[in-house]
Amino acid sequence: MNSIDRLLRPSLRGRRPYGAPQLDVSVRLNTNENSYPLPQPVADAVVRAVAEAVPHLNRYPDRDAVELRTELADYLGHDLTIDQVWAANGSNEILQQLLQAFGGPGRVALGFTPSYSMHPILAAATGTDWRDGGRDEDFTVTAEHVVAQIERHKPDVVFLCSPNNPTGTALDPAVVTAAVEHGDALVVVDEAYAEFARAGTVGALELLPGRLRLVVTRTMSKAFGLAGARLGYLAADPQVVDAVQLVRLPYHLSTLTQVTAVAALRHRKALLANVTVIRHERDRLVRELSDLGLLVAPSDANFVLFGGLADSAAVWQSLVDRGVLIRDVGIDGWLRVTAGTPGENDAFLSALATVLKSA
Structure with missing residues (x-):
């Protein structure tokens, strides 16, 4: 054990800090951010x-x-x-x-x-x-x-x-x-x-x-x-x-x-105007992911958890290879995607369909 580990509180030893991958890709739908800039x-x-x-x-x-x-x-x-x-x-x-x-x-x-x-x-x-x-x-x-x-x-x-x-x-x-x-x-x-x-x-x-x-x-x-x-x-x-x-x-x-x-x-009225659009896109993701034959958890948030994947880690990597970053939340067979703009969601759904077809 090195000197810092020896000094560290025992309850923190071996732990990893919180973090989500921030990769340089064209579509980032992994951290549940609002995809719309401030009006x-x-x-x-x-x-x-x-x-x-x-x-x-x-x-x-x-x-x-x-x-x-x-x-x-x-x-x-x-x-x-x-x-x-x-x-x-x-x-x-x-x-x-x-x-x-x-x-x-x-x-x-x-x-x-x-x-x-x-x-x-x-x-x-x-x-x-x-x-x-x-x-x-x-x-x-x-x-x-x-x-x-x-x-x-x-x-x-x-x-x-x-x-x-x-x-x-x-x-x-x-x-x-x-x-x-x-x-x-x-x-x-x-x-x-x-x-x-x-x-x-x-x-x-x-x-x-x-x-x-x-x-x-x-x-x-x-x-x-x-x-x-x-x-x-x-x-x-x-x-x-x-x-x-x-x-x-x-x-x-x-x-x-x-x-x-x-x-x-x-200025909350202007800011929150995008919430309706995001809800619509969230519901669209639920429908289209279901149409792809996947398991989909009902969502009240700005993201969707979907599963039924034989190798979720491989699907995640294949999406990254196609320029789309979503979140592997550590649940075997499941991944999470943020509801982005219509264009971002189109890119994600198209890439996912391709990945699933090739698999």
Whole structure:
């Protein structure tokens, strides 16, 4: 063991950092980004906001991000106030802060994989023991299963993902309610893809009133197309917001991030106009992948998980060879593709059809 490994915390030894391949190909549909650039009026508004802020960068940012949190509360609705909203550098920092405050050594986090791969990584990074409750073969999770796993593992933090990544389907609200009503854990519902959910889907925000231990996390990386700005946020009881401030770094959210997000929120109608198009393309991928004879998981997100592949790694590589990058999520026989622009999706479907035919 070399000197660094010897010094490294035992729980981190042998681990690999999170990451997705970023290859120089013509079609990149592997990280669930929004394929549409910011509309020019929104880009102009962001540039103006940043230009106004730049001369004042000698001063620290607003530590409490009051203006931004006010805009986020207005966007979320449900009579939320600034005291119920918190923001950070991407939803990953939000999740990390929650684990720093409510997890840690001697505490347990429970998740249901396959799900967002950062949940166990963040648990390890904060010294929180990780327990996997698993899912059914069709990737679903029921209220009964969640309750059984909570009773078995007695977690301090429960992670639910709705719509779930990488499988795509939103949770039945009964699952969230059951998780909150059984045990004493903080229940974190990761809703990074909530804006893409199919009509009639009930989100966890509607369940917040009166539930002290329920937290809903969101991001502006996906529907808002601000992956490069790194802005995530949560909605919860004010006591949860107070708790995460105990572990936040001083001035953790830069002035430039704050003003960018505020400008985007004030132009959200233009930004979110592409969500309808992305939903349409997502549903098109579901249909056409099914027509190719593949297994397809129902999706409420901006991506589709498809399977029935004899050698998913070989299919992934063959697509890369044809200039199309999607995601191998580590589920044997399954791959995940982001719903891109119509042209990107055409290229993917054409390449996949060719690969399947040759195989």
